[in-house]
Amino acid sequence: MERKKTAVLFGGCSPEYEVSLQSAYSVISHMDRKRYEVLMIGLQRDTGQWLWYQGDPDRIAGDKWDREEDCMPVYLPTDKRVQGFYYEKNGSRCVLHVDLVLPVLHGKNGEDGTVQGALELAGIPLAGCGTLSSALCMDKELAHRVAHAAGIPVPASVLVRKPYEVEKVKRDGAALSWPLFVKPVRAGSSFGITMVRKEEELIPALEHAFLYDNMVVMEERIAGREVGCAVIGSSDLLVGEADEIELSDGFFDYTEKYTLKTSSIHVPARVDAETAGRIKRTAQTLYRALGCSGFARVDMFLTDDGKLCFNEINTIPGFTTHSRFPNMMKAAGYSFEEIISRILESGL
Numbered sequence: 001m002e003r004k005k006t007a008v009l010f011g012g013c014s015p016e017y018e019v020s021l022q023s024a025y026s027v028i029s030h031m032d033r034k035r036y037e038v039l040m041i042g043l044q045r046d047t048g049q050w051l052w053y054q055g056d057p058d059r060i061a062g063d064k065w066d067r068e069e070d071c072m073p074v075y076l077p078t079d080k081r082v083q084g085f086y087y088e089k090n091g092s093r094c095v096l097h098v099d100l101v102l103p104v105l106h107g108k109n110g111e112d113g114t115v116q117g118a119l120e121l122a123g124i125p126l127a128g129c130g131t132l133s134s135a136l137c138m139d140k141e142l143a144h145r146v147a148h149a150a151g152i153p154v155p156a157s158v159l160v161r162k163p164y165e166v167e168k169v170k171r172d173g174a175a176l177s178w179p180l181f182v183k184p185v186r187a188g189s190s191f192g193i194t195m196v197r198k199e200e201e202l203i204p205a206l207e208h209a210f211l212y213d214n215m216v217v218m219e220e221r222i223a224g225r226e227v228g229c230a231v232i233g234s235s236d237l238l239v240g241e242a243d244e245i246e247l248s249d250g251f252f253d254y255t256e257k258y259t260l261k262t263s264s265i266h267v268p269a270r271v272d273a274e275t276a277g278r279i280k281r282t283a284q285t286l287y288r289a290l291g292c293s294g295f296a297r298v299d300m301f302l303t304d305d306g307k308l309c310f311n312e313i314n315t316i317p318g319f320t321t322h323s324r325f326p327n328m329m330k331a332a333g334y335s336f337e338e339i340i341s342r343i344l345e346s347g348l
Helices: 017-029 112-120 131-138 140-149 166-176 199-208 254-259 274-288 323-332 334-345
Strands: 004-012 038-045 050-053 071-073 083-089 092-097 098-105 157-161 180-184 193-197 213-219 224-233 238-239 244-245 265-266 294-301 308-314
Touching: 004 017, 017 038, 017 157, 017 199, 038 224, 050 083, 050 294, 092 274, 098 112, 098 334, 112 131, 112 199, 131 180, 131 308, 140 157, 140 213, 140 274, 157 166, 166 199, 166 213, 180 199, 180 294, 193 199, 213 308, 224 323, 224 334, 238 274, 244 323, 274 294
Parallel strands: 004 038, 004 098
Antiparallel strands: 038 050, 050 071, 083 092, 157 213, 180 193, 180 213, 224 238, 224 244, 224 294, 244 265, 294 308
8 A cells, every 4th residue: 555645743843842843753653564665744833944864763852853864954845736845956946746734833933723724725734633623723712602602611711902901900900800811812832821820910911911912811710620632533522531630729821731740630530420421422523613623632620520521622732642632532442553653644
C-alpha cells in the first residue's frame, strides 16, 4: 500500500509554542510509518516562517530543530491543484506534495482557525476541526452561546472590552459573586486566567487578561469537579473514557496542566456508570453542536448536585504520552498509535 504523505505542523507564534513541540514529537514518534510518510513542517516562533524540517525528530522536543542546514522554507500555493507546498531549489520552484496535513499547533495562530483556513484555501486535506469550528471553539464567549442554544448549561458570564468602566465591571463582578474567573476570550493552556477572590483583585486580573486578547470574560465559578471526554471522528464518533481533575486548591492553570504538582487526573473519572454515560453523551452533543470534526477534547464541570455544565472544547488538545486526550482513549482500549491512525483516517 502506498504510504500517504502526511505533514505534521508544529511550533507557531503562540505562548504555547513549547507545548506544541512536545505534542508534535509524540505524534511523529507514534505514527505508523508503514502507512504514512511523515513530513515535518515547523513554524518559527518569532517570524512564523514555515520550514520543512528534515533533521532528527528528537531535536524537535528540545527546540533545536530550526537550524538552517536542516530546514527548507516552504509556502502555501494559491492554486488548489498543487495540493502541497512550494519551495525553491537551485533557483527553481518545486512542489512538496502532501496527501494530508495534521496541525499540532496550540493556541492562537494555530488552533483558532487561521491555519485551518489557509490550508482549506490551498485545497490541502486537513485532519482535525475545520476553520469555523476551530474559530468558534477558541472563542469562549461564542462557544458558550452555541452550547446554551444546544440546551447545555453554561456558567454565567460578562464580556468586557476596552475601554471599560471600572465601577461597572466591579458591580458586574459582585453580581456574579466571588470567587470568579477572569479569562481572555481567545487563549489556551490557561494563559491569562486568574481566579479573583475579592473585588480588589478584579482590575489587575482584567489587565493581565488583556495582555492575551482584546476581549475578556468574567465568569462565575462553578462549584464541582472538572471532567473531560476525548472524541474522534466526524459522522461516526469514537469516544474515550471520561476523566476527572482533582485539585487541591485554585484551578487547573498552566503549571498544573504540565506538571501536576498539586493536582491529579483520574482516568476513568470517579463517577458511577450512569454519570459516565451522561458525560460521554453530552460531549458528543457539544462536539456536534460546535461543528467539530477529526478530534477534540470536550471539557465540562460536574456540579456537586450531579449536573453537567459546559466549560470549553479544545480542538487541538495536548498530545504527549501523558496528556489527557490520549490517556482517555487509552482507558477505552486504544493505543497511542491507533489513536493517531484513526485521526489521520478521518482526515483522509
